[in-house]
Amino acid sequence: MMKKRWLNLGFQLSALVLALGFTTLILLATKTDPWQAYKYIIIGSISSLRKFTDVLVSFVPLLLVSSGLLVTFSAGLWNIGVEGQITLGAIATTWVLRLLQDSSLAPGLIIALAMLAGMLGGALWASLAGALKTYGGVNEIFGGLGLNFVATALTLWLIFGPWKRPGIGSMSGTEPFPNTLWLPMISGFRLSLWGLGLGVFFIILIYFLMKGTYFGLRIKAVGKNLKAAYLLGVPTTRYLMLAFILGGALAGLTGAIQVTAVYHRLIPSISSGYGFLGLLVAMLVNFQAIWVAPIALFFAALNIGSIQLPIVLKLDSTLSGVLQGVLVLFVLLMDGVRQMITRRSGGAS
Amino acid sequence: MHLLFIKQMNINLNQICKHFGKLQANDHISLLIPGGTIQGILGENGAGKSTLMKILSGFIQADEGEVILDGVQVRIHSPADAIQHGVGMLHQDPLDFPPMRVIDNFVLGQSGGLFPDWKSVVDEFKQLSEQFDFKLRHDAYVDMLTVGERQQLEILRLLWLGAQVIILDEPTTGISALQKQKLFETLKILAGRGKTVIFVSHKLEDVENLCDRVVVLRQGKLVGEQLKPFNTKNLVNMMFGKSIALEESKSHSTDRIAFELRDLSLEEERIQIQNIDLKIQAGEVIGLAGMEGSGQRPFMQACAGFLRPVHGRILVNGRDMTGMNYPAFKRQGVGYMPASRLEEGMIPGLTLSEHFILAGQQEGLFIDHDQWQEVTREKIRDYNIRGKPESPVESLSGGNQQRALLALLQQPLKLVLLEHPTRGLDIESVIYTWGKLKERCCDGAAIIYTSSDLEEILLYSDRILVFFSGKVSAPLSARGTSVAQLGNLIGGKDWARIKTGVGVTA
Ligand SMILES: Nc1ncnc2c1ncn2[C@@H]1O[C@H](COP(=O)(O)OP(=O)(O)OP(=O)(O)O)[C@@H](O)[C@H]1O
Ligand SMILES: [Mg+2]
Numbered sequence: 071m072m073k074k075r076w077l078n079l080g081f082q083l084s085a086l087v088l089a090l091g092f093t094t095l096i097l098l099a100t101k102t103d104p105w106q107a108y109k110y111i112i113i114g115s116i117s118s119l120r121k122f123t124d125v126l127v128s129f130v131p132l133l134l135v136s137s138g139l140l141v142t143f144s145a146g147l148w149n150i151g152v153e154g155q156i157t158l159g160a161i162a163t164t165w166v167l168r169l170l171q172d173s174s175l176a177p178g179l180i181i182a183l184a185m186l187a188g189m190l191g192g193a194l195w196a197s198l199a200g201a202l203k204t205y206g207g208v209n210e211i212f213g214g215l216g217l218n219f220v221a222t223a224l225t226l227w228l229i230f231g232p233w234k235r236p237g238i239g240s241m242s243g244t245e246p247f248p249n250t251l252w253l254p255m256i257s258g259f260r261l262s263l264w265g266l267g268l269g270v271f272f273i274i275l276i277y278f279l280m281k282g283t284y285f286g287l288r289i290k291a292v293g294k295n296l297k298a299a300y301l302l303g304v305p306t307t308r309y310l311m312l313a314f315i316l317g318g319a320l321a322g323l324t325g326a327i328q329v330t331a332v333y334h335r336l337i338p339s340i341s342s343g344y345g346f347l348g349l350l351v352a353m354l355v356n357f358q359a360i361w362v363a364p365i366a367l368f369f370a371a372l373n374i375g376s377i378q379l380p381i382v383l384k385l386d387s388t389l390s391g392v393l394q395g396v397l398v399l400f401v402l403l404m405d406g407v408r409q410m411i412t413r414r415s416g417g418a419s
Numbered sequence: 420m421h422l423l424f425i426k427q428m429n430i431n432l433n434q435i436c437k438h439f440g441k442l443q444a445n446d447h448i449s450l451l452i453p454g455g456t457i458q459g460i461l462g463e464n465g466a467g468k469s470t471l472m473k474i475l476s477g478f479i480q481a482d483e484g485e486v487i488l489d490g491v492q493v494r495i496h497s498p499a500d501a502i503q504h505g506v507g508m509l510h511q512d513p514l515d516f517p518p519m520r521v522i523d524n525f526v527l528g529q530s531g532g533l534f535p536d537w538k539s540v541v542d543e544f545k546q547l548s549e550q551f552d553f554k555l556r557h558d559a560y561v562d563m564l565t566v567g568e569r570q571q572l573e574i575l576r577l578l579w580l581g582a583q584v585i586i587l588d589e590p591t592t593g594i595s596a597l598q599k600q601k602l603f604e605t606l607k608i609l610a611g612r613g614k615t616v617i618f619v620s621h622k623l624e625d626v627e628n629l630c631d632r633v634v635v636l637r638q639g640k641l642v643g644e645q646l647k648p649f650n651t652k653n654l655v656n657m658m659f660g661k662s663i664a665l666e667e668s669k670s671h672s673t674d675r676i677a678f679e680l681r682d683l684s685l686e687e688e689r690i691q692i693q694n695i696d697l698k699i700q701a702g703e704v705i706g707l708a709g710m711e712g713s714g715q716r717p718f719m720q721a722c723a724g725f726l727r728p729v730h731g732r733i734l735v736n737g738r739d740m741t742g743m744n745y746p747a748f749k750r751q752g753v754g755y756m757p758a759s760r761l762e763e764g765m766i767p768g769l770t771l772s773e774h775f776i777l778a779g780q781q782e783g784l785f786i787d788h789d790q791w792q793e794v795t796r797e798k799i800r801d802y803n804i805r806g807k808p809e810s811p812v813e814s815l816s817g818g819n820q821q822r823a824l825l826a827l828l829q830q831p832l833k834l835v836l837l838e839h840p841t842r843g844l845d846i847e848s849v850i851y852t853w854g855k856l857k858e859r860c861c862d863g864a865a866i867i868y869t870s871s872d873l874e875e876i877l878l879y880s881d882r883i884l885v886f887f888s889g890k891v892s893a894p895l896s897a898r899g900t901s902v903a904q905l906g907n908l909i910g911g912k913d914w915a916r917i918k919t920g921v922g923v924t925a
Contacts, residue, residue, distance in 0.1 A: 298766045
């Protein structure tokens with residue numbers, strides 16, 4: 071057992087090395103000094119407290135989304151609709167904030183209600199994809215994609231229509247909320263400890279949920295063999311829906327945090343691609359909750375670290391995206407190789 | 420075509436070893452199989468038969484030892500490799516079929532041509548299929564087929580791919596006596612044409628009827644070899660290290676009605692069943708006999724709540740359950756055990772212990788792993804499963820998976836529905852398992868089960884329903900029926916002399 075674990079780790083590490091190698095080749099092909107690029111990424115992410123807190127700002131949404139995706143992945147679902155769920159979370163949060171901002175309620179309460187609304191919005195959007203799948207027989211990938219488009223359209227309509235700024239609507243989003251309605255920040259930084267706390271809380275929650283509870287085991291059973299799970303007595307439809315709802319709620323919370331702690335308004339691309347990035351993280355960790363936080367942190371560091379690449383190296387900042395994508399591909403590839411090798415000797419067919 | 424080629428292949432396995440962790444599944448096994456013969460492989464559950472066959476057919480690799488085909492030592496790295504060498508294997512559990520058409524599956528794995536010549540492939544398929552009297556439709560979807568039909572498809576495919584050696588790992592459990600007869604005839608013809616057939620089975624009489632030579636494995640070692648004619652007693656002794664006798668089975672039938680079908684009519688894609696009236700008493704055992712695909716499966720599915728009847732009523736313990744779903748039936752004490760173990764019965768990737776947790780009662784939010792470990796150990800002991808609580812179910816041998824499935828049925832039950840309950844079990848375990856099932860009858864459960872083994876049907880049932888293309892006989896008393904009579908009915912003969920559909924309580 072122990073040996074197997076080391077073997078797996080070995081394969082994952084070699085995937086990392088290969089991904090770095092591949093990205094290096096790309097850099098060389100574009101006549102960029104790879105060492106310089108990597109150096110600037112590292113400097114750009116951890117050289118100062120300010121930068122490191124920026125990494126954490128990017129880490130929080132990634133962590134939340136990935137935790138939710140871990141649940142849907144375990145249930146055997148490709149929750150592509152996660153981007154739309156983030157967006158709907160942001161919309162619901164904005165809606166409640168707008169509704170209550172002039173009321174006499176305590177600001178703390180308003181923020182809490184708005185974030186709850188965000189979770190509900192995400193969960194609702196996810197349960198639509200879930201209902202399409204379980205009752206309508208629509209594959210969750212197609213349902214999710216469709217709902218993503220609808221969510222984007224809805225955001226644009228709101229920003230340029232009913233929620234437009236006084237005067238004219240603009241791509242910069244809705245009118246910013248007063249800072250009494252912001253999640254409290256560490257002064258001088260963009261980071262909200264509340265957001266970070268929620269992220270950490272939920273990944274721990276999901277870890278124990280998936281590892282130690284009946285709920286987690288049933289979700290896994292549904293994901294691995296729906297028919298057998300049903301025969302063994304698991305109410306499969308209910309658990310599929312629950313997985314969607316839980317994943318959606320966490321995506322919705324991500325959207326809520328983007329509104330209350332980062333942008334303080336609704337902007338057109340409020341999900342910022344965290345949904346898709348979260349899918350990459352979830353694929354990388356291969357159902358193991360314990361790895362979500364480190365991988366999400368690494369990805370966030372790449373995101374922030376590569377921001378200054380265009381300035382210093384005239385290199386597009388999407389380099390981090392290349393590295394992240396390539397890494398996932400190589401990990402999947404090495405996993406295939408590992409399975410081929412262990413099947414040969416283990417015979418688990 | 421290639422069936423006409425006369426080419427023989429001698430197989431020589433030399434000192435094959437394979438271990439899984441501490442377990443020595445194959446321990447220095449040496450075996451010589453001359454071409455054109457039918458080689459039987461016997462051994463109790465977990466003896467290492469499938470492991471040895473998987474090594475020969477490239478699914479797994481031996482730790483040590485050589486495979487020598489026609490004097491040439493070969494390394495077989497994959498099933499595709501094996502078929503290149505002319506070795507094809509029919510799996511014990513024909514699983515992992517993607518949802519495609521029969522004919523697509525048939526051409527799958529064919530080398531050469533990018534575009535199959537569909538017309539000639541379909542013709543060849545039909546021709547082959549006819550030779551065995553298999554009722555496979557080339558445009559049917561594979562996931563709609565029964566286990567038996569999937570096995571048939573695999574046999575055809577291997578023959579078509581030009582296998583010189585055909586390995587069959589327990590092929591007879593899913594198919595009817597008649598189909599079995601056909602299969603045996605065909606295998607004999609194939610052997611006559613120089614093909615080598617390796618036949619793994621628990622059914623001694625099958626092996627004795629079919630094979631030219633037999634080896635016995637026990638705890639990973641080759642412990643004996645016999646040539647035709649066989650000495651049954653001796654074989655059993657080699658398999659189990661003791662002699663085993665079948666015992667007369669006792670009836671626990673009471674006069675309380677546990678289950679009732681009133682004028683039930685069912686419709687499924689291929690088959691219609693009409694107007695069944697049946698009352699089953701608590702403690703009674705009802706055997707369903709008939710060829711695969713004659714209507715037993717929809718019947719069972721209706722009894723479990725998967726299939727809604729088009730007409731009539733279903734009563735469990737006097738309560739009308741018509742139109743309810745499986746979870747409702749389950750809550751009423753109806754248990755169902757499917758035939759395909761790893762596809763419908765269990766969840767590959769999860770451990771034995773996790774299966775018992777899933778099937779068991781939830782207590783609190785968190786799983787008390789120690790407690791469930793203990794529960795699992797008890798079940799393992801109780802059902803004689805060779806495995807540990809933390810063993811993934813796919814690592815168990817076929818027979819042990821079967822025992823685990825039986826152990827997973829909840830306790831107590833009012834009605835137990837079993838598809839091929841002793842499929843893949845060795846003789847000792849069959850007896851043991853029926854002992855366990857009859858204990859349930861003692862506690863008042865009624866059992867309905869299917870089996871392709873007529874002797875089993877006659878030995879363990881109180882009454883028998885015979886299915887023939889959607890027709891269902893009135894319950895026959897097992898005491899008053901012979902194997903020959905049953906065989907005729909299954910084949911569609913003698914139906915004029917019995918009543919159909921109308922249930923008479925015994
Ligand atoms: N992949 C695996 N990992 C761990 N143990 C395994 C694996 N495959 C087989 N075994 C073990 O090896 C032993 C032999 O298994 P094998 O499947 O060869 O038995 P068998 O003779 O075919 O039994 P059966 O009649 O029940 O099918 C069993 O104890 C089984 O649990
Ligand atoms: Mg076996």
